[in-house]
Amino acid sequence: xxxxLKRSExxxxxxxxxxxxxxxxxIPVLSHLLLQSGDDRLGLAATDLDVSLTSWCQxxxxxxxxxxxxxxxxxxxxxxVVGEEVVLELTEENRLxxxxxxxxxxxxxxxxxxxxxxxxVDGESAIALPFAQFKRMVGKVIFAVSTEESRFQLNGxxxxxxxxxxxxxxxxxxxxxxxxNGFEGAVExxxxxxxxxxxxxxxxxxxxxxxxxxxSEHHLSFKLGRRELICRILEGTxxxxxxxxxxxxxxxxxxxxxxxxxxxxxVALLTGDRARAVRLELAAEGAKVSxxxxxxxxxSEEVACEFxxxxxxxxxxxxxxxxxxxAVDTEKVRLELKDExxxxxxLPIDGDDVRYxxxxxxxxx
Numbered sequence: 001x002x003x004x005l006k007r008s009e010x011x012x013x014x015x016x017x018x019x020x021x022x023x024x025x026x027i028p029v030l031s032h033l034l035l036q037s038g039d040d041r042l043g044l045a046a047t048d049l050d051v052s053l054t055s056w057c058q059x060x061x062x063x064x065x066x067x068x069x070x071x072x073x074x075x076x077x078x079x080x081v082v083g084e085e086v087v088l089e090l091t092e093e094n095r096l097x098x099x100x101x102x103x104x105x106x107x108x109x110x111x112x113x114x115x116x117x118x119x120x121v122d123g124e125s126a127i128a129l130p131f132a133q134f135k136r137m138v139g140k141v142i143f144a145v146s147t148e149e150s151r152f153q154l155n156g157x158x159x160x161x162x163x164x165x166x167x168x169x170x171x172x173x174x175x176x177x178x179x180x181n182g183f184e185g186a187v188e189x190x191x192x193x194x195x196x197x198x199x200x201x202x203x204x205x206x207x208x209x210x211x212x213x214x215x216s217e218h219h220l221s222f223k224l225g226r227r228e229l230i231c232r233i234l235e236g237t238x239x240x241x242x243x244x245x246x247x248x249x250x251x252x253x254x255x256x257x258x259x260x261x262x263x264x265x266x267v268a269l270l271t272g273d274r275a276r277a278v279r280l281e282l283a284a285e286g287a288k289v290s291x292x293x294x295x296x297x298x299x300s301e302e303v304a305c306e307f308x309x310x311x312x313x314x315x316x317x318x319x320x321x322x323x324x325x326x327a328v329d330t331e332k333v334r335l336e337l338k339d340e341x342x343x344x345x346x347l348p349i350d351g352d353d354v355r356y357x358x359x360x361x362x363x364x365x
Contacts, residue, residue, distance in 0.1 A: 001037050001065030001090040005057050007078065007100060010086055013044055013055045014075050016227065019201050020046040020053045021071040029068055034115045035088070035096075036066035042088070045118060046071065051198050052118045055227045065090045066112030077105055119230050121221035126212035129166065129183055131224055134211050137168050138199050140179045140356060143323040145196045146172035153236025157199060160191035165354065167191075169241050175320045176244055176359040177327070192220060193234035201229055245359055246343050249336035251309030253282050254349065257333045260289075261325035263301045267291045268318035270299040277363040278318045282337070283311045291318075292365075314340040315365030321346070324358040 014033075022030040025048075034045040042059045045052065067090055078086060083101035091097045091106065098105040138157075146154035157170040167180040192215065202211075205224050212223040215233075222229045267278050267289045281288045284307055290300035314337065324346045325333065332349035346358040 001088075002062040003037055003042050003059045003088045005042060005059035005086055005088075007081070007084060007086045009057050010042075011075075011078055013057050013226070014078060016055070016201065016204055017044060017046040017053060018071060018075060019197075019204060020048060020051055022048045023072065029110055029114050029116070031071060032068035032110055032115070033071045033074060034066060034068050034112060036112060037061045037064050045115070047116055047118060048197075049116060050195060051201065051229065051231045053201065053227065053229050054118065066115075067094060067096050068110040068112055068115045069096055069107060070109070074107065077107070081105075119219050119232075121214045121216045121219050121230060124214055124216065126214045126221075126223070127161070127183075127186060128210040129186075129213055131205065131211040132208055133181060133183075134166075135203060135205070137166070137179045137181060137353075138203055140327045140353075141168045141170040141177040142196070142199055142203070143327065144170040144172055144175050144177040144358070145199070147196070148172070153193065153234065153238060156193040156195040156234045158191045158238045158241075159194050161186050161189040163188045167355075169238070171239060171241065171244070171359075174317070174361050175324075176241060177324070178241065178245070178355065178357055179353055180355040181353055189215075191238065193236065193238060194220060195231055195234055198222075198229060198231035205229075244343070245357065246336070246338065246345055249338040249342065249345055251282070251312055251337045252307070253287060253335045253337065254306040255287070255303065255333055255335070257325050257328055257331060257348075260303055260305075260333070261322055263289050263303045264318045264321055264325070267299045267301055268322075270296050271318065272296070276317050276319060277315045277365045279313060279365045280316055281311075281313045282307050282309075309337075312337055312339065314344070315363035316344065316360060317363055320360045324360070327358070328356070 036043040041056045043056045045054045081100035081103045087099040089097040094109045141157050157168050160167040165182045169178045207224050214221040220231050270291045270293050272293050278291045287303045287305040292298045328348040330348040330351045336345040344360045
């Protein structure tokens with residue numbers, strides 16, 4: 001097998017594979033990429049057994065064959081060499097020669113037969129989703145996905161197709177983010193839990209075309225151009241999220257989203273690592289954000305706001321509030337509140353989404 005291809009195109013397809021590859025694994029082949037020649041192209045694949053990514057590059061191909069190479073080191077080599085072209089040659093059993101410019105490398109690999117068989121998602125017709133809009137929706141909920149492995153049913157986002165629409169929800173038990181948008185051609189279907197890792201990798205995709213979404217019994221497929229990401233559907237029951245969203249919060253505070261985010265970030269400098277909480281005090285004349293730490297000191301800052309209702313003071317995690325404020329793309333936001341023990345609901349004002357909100361549980365300060 002001998003392959004000649006453009007280095008720039010090769011790098012574009014190699015780089016996304018690194019997020020899939022398992023660097024610390026007891027199965028050596030999972031730290032490798034599969035390179036396999038085909039008709040005028042070189043196929044690439046990476047998997048951690050739960051999430052897989054495949055792609056290809058246009059190439060001049062002589063002969064057929066395949067090899068699994070150590071992903072991180074292989075990418076370092078392709079990045080380091082100079083020249084517009086790279087030549088790959090399978091010289092002997094499980095050894096790959098790399099030539100570019102005046103550089104020559106020969107690296108050891110594993111047999112392509114040792115690489116795991118990748119899942120396929122067939123049968124159900126694909127639903128075309130505008131990728132730019134889908135990617136924007138992921139960015140508005142990904143921060144609320146739980147990273148605690150013990151709560152596996154919260155280690156992903158619920159993606160729910162509606163009639164001509166799509167809804168995404170994520171929660172870690174302390175906060176919840178929900179976004180809904182319209183998509184022509186979407187047909188109502190049961191929600192599926194998409195793993196956090198798959199969502200993070202989809203955010204790294206680039207392109208303005210359609211994302212082809214397909215589902216099988218145990219897997220989901222997301223295809224954009226030459227790249228296809230397949231992930232295992234998370235098992236478990238997602239919480240009844242509509243019940244978590246407070247419906248009777250009668251106090252409303254309206255803020256400039258940037259000014260509030262900056263004030264919270266500054267005051268949070270004096271919060272402790274264990275007790276990440278700031279106090280938000282609301283009154284008719286404005287708002288104050290403050291923090292007190294017996295080891296470090298105190299901080300406070302006044303923030304302009306429009307407030308409706310009786311005065312209120314509550315503790316809130318500055319990171320949770322900051323993540324919501326970073327995700328909104330409107331100048332103004334409003335916080336709907338009831339009392340210091342009831343969850344706060346954050347919403348953008350005049351946003352482009354059909355619905356977007358973030359629920360944040362209060363803290364004791």
